[in-house]
Amino acid sequence: MIRKTFKKTSKSEKLKAFIEKYKIPREYLSTNRRMVSRAVFIGVFIAFIPMPMQMALVLALMPFFRFNIPIALLICWLSNPFTMPLMYYAEYMTGAFFLGTEMAPVEMTLAWFSENLDNIFIPLYTGTLFYSVSVSSLAYWAVNHFWRGSVHRDKKLHRNDRNI
Numbered sequence: 227m228i229r230k231t232f233k234k235t236s237k238s239e240k241l242k243a244f245i246e247k248y249k250i251p252r253e254y255l256s257t258n259r260r261m262v263s264r265a266v267f268i269g270v271f272i273a274f275i276p277m278p279m280q281m282a283l284v285l286a287l288m289p290f291f292r293f294n295i296p297i298a299l300l301i302c303w304l305s306n307p308f309t310m311p312l313m314y315y316a317e318y319m320t321g322a323f324f325l326g327t328e329m330a331p332v333e334m335t336l337a338w339f340s341e342n343l344d345n346i347f348i349p350l351y352t353g354t355l356f357y358s359v360s361v362s363s364l365a366y367w368a369v370n371h372f373w374r375g376s377v378h379r380d381k382k383l384h385r386n387d388r389n390i
Contacts, residue, residue: 269301
């Protein structure tokens, strides 16, 4: 279903005019399985990194990897102001567990973070590495799996329609 939506969108005249007007390379807007799954991988990977300007990092990766830029930008908003505290706390807890360190009681204030940054930095980024790699790999696999399943299902339906 999502594949068909992408096909309809890519045929839009408004989109074609926008691409021509701003001279955007077509490969950055390609909606095939590989480009979309790479975009999801990169978007999820960056979404779990606690840093400002995550969207700028997505754009900085453009010359090195070929992926669908709009999808990666949308996916990196997985970590938005509402989900960031929960995500980063889970990353900190996981990193502290992996490192075997004791967790400091967390307060959601800037003063607490500035005072305890040295204590939470390594556990936080250890958990970040775990979640970034595992969740983005799982998302990459899921997009590929469901995309291939959709293609297989469509071919099967098409074959059945021809035989009738």
